[in-house]
Amino acid sequence: MKFGIYYPYWEHEWSADCLKYVEKAARLGFDVLEIAAHHLNSYSAAHIAEIARAARDNGITLTSGVGPSPQKNLSSADPDIRKAGRAFFEETLTNLAKLDIRIIGGALHSYWPIDYSRPVDKPGDRARGLEGIASLADFAANLGIDLCLEVLNRFENHVLNTAEEGVAFVRETGKPNVKVMLDTFHMNIEENSFAEAIRTAGPLLGHFHTGENNRRVPGSGRLPWHEIGAALREVGYKGAVVMEPFVKMGGGIGSDIKVWRDLSNNADEEQMDEAARQSLAFSRFVLG
Numbered sequence: 001m002k003f004g005i006y007y008p009y010w011e012h013e014w015s016a017d018c019l020k021y022v023e024k025a026a027r028l029g030f031d032v033l034e035i036a037a038h039h040l041n042s043y044s045a046a047h048i049a050e051i052a053r054a055a056r057d058n059g060i061t062l063t064s065g066v067g068p069s070p071q072k073n074l075s076s077a078d079p080d081i082r083k084a085g086r087a088f089f090e091e092t093l094t095n096l097a098k099l100d101i102r103i104i105g106g107a108l109h110s111y112w113p114i115d116y117s118r119p120v121d122k123p124g125d126r127a128r129g130l131e132g133i134a135s136l137a138d139f140a141a142n143l144g145i146d147l148c149l150e151v152l153n154r155f156e157n158h159v160l161n162t163a164e165e166g167v168a169f170v171r172e173t174g175k176p177n178v179k180v181m182l183d184t185f186h187m188n189i190e191e192n193s194f195a196e197a198i199r200t201a202g203p204l205l206g207h208f209h210t211g212e213n214n215r216r217v218p219g220s221g222r223l224p225w226h227e228i229g230a231a232l233r234e235v236g237y238k239g240a241v242v243m244e245p246f247v248k249m250g251g252g253i254g255s256d257i258k259v260w261r262d263l264s265n266n267a268d269e270e271q272m273d274e275a276a277r278q279s280l281a282f283s284r285f286v287l288g
C-alpha cells in the first residue's frame with residue numbers, strides 16, 4: 001500500500017498549480033501526491049515536463065482526480081456535450097501519461113457537483129455514462145491508465161452511491177482497466193458497513209480515498225479506521241490510499257466542497273503540514 005495526499009488540502013482553487021506540492025509531499029513522508037486534473041490541459045508542455053521531473057527527483061508517484069464540469073459530462077443527454085467530454089478525457093489522459101500517472105479517479109462517468117435543481121434521470125445517466133466509460137477504456141488502457149469510478153454520496157451524485165452500484169457498473173463495462181474507487185467520507189453516509197463495502201469491491205478496488213466524517217484528516221474524527229484497515233488487508237488491496245481532507249473555507253474548492261467553517265483550528269501552513277504528517281503516521285499504522 002502506498003500513502004498519499006490530494007493537494008487541494010492546501011488550496012482554494014482547483015486551478016492551483018501542483019508543482020510545489022510534489023516536494024512538500026515528499027518532505028512530509030508521502031509516497032503519492034494526487035493532482036487535480038481539471039486544468040491540466042492548460043499547462044504548457046514544459047511545465048508538465050517539470051512536474052514529471054520533480055516527481056522523479058522526489059521519489060513521488062502521482063495519481064489524479066477530477067470532477068468533470070457539466071460541459072464535459074459523458075452521461076449528458078446532449079450528444080455535443082458527450083463529445084466534448086470525450087475530447088476532454090482524451091486530452092487529459094494523454095497529459096496524465098506524460099506525468100507517468102496510471103490512475104484517474106472521480107465521477108468520470110458523470111459530472112460534479114450535481115445540479116439537483118434539474119430533473120434527475122438515473123437510468124438514462126447511468127446508461128450513457130456506462131457507454132462513455134466503456135468506449136473510453138481502451139484509449140486509457142493504451143496509455144496504461146486505470147479509470148477509477150468514485151462512489152459518491154447522494155448529495156454529490158445519483159448514479160453510483162454504494163460499492164454494490166459501483167461494482168455492477170464496472171462489471172458491465174467489461175473492461176479490465178475500469179475499476180471501483182471508494183472514499184471513506186462518502187461510505188460513512190451511504191454504506192451499512194465499511195468492511196462489507198470494501199469486501200464487495202474486492203479485487204475491483206482500484207483507488208481509495210480517506211477522510212473523516214467531516215473531511216478532517218484521518219485519525220481526527222470518529223470513522224472506524226481499524227475496521228477499514230482490516231478489510232483493506234483482507235481483500236489484499238495493494239493500491240494507493242490517498243487522504244483527501246478539506247478543512248478551509250473559501251474559493252471554488254470551499255464552495256464545491258461546502259466548507260462553511262474553518263475545520264483546521266485556524267491552522268497556518270506549518271500547522272497544516274504537521275496535521276498531514278501526523279495523519280500519515282496514523283494511516284500507515286492503522287491501514288498499512
Ligand SMILES: [Mn+2]
Nearest residue numbers: 150183209244
Ligand atoms: Mn474522494
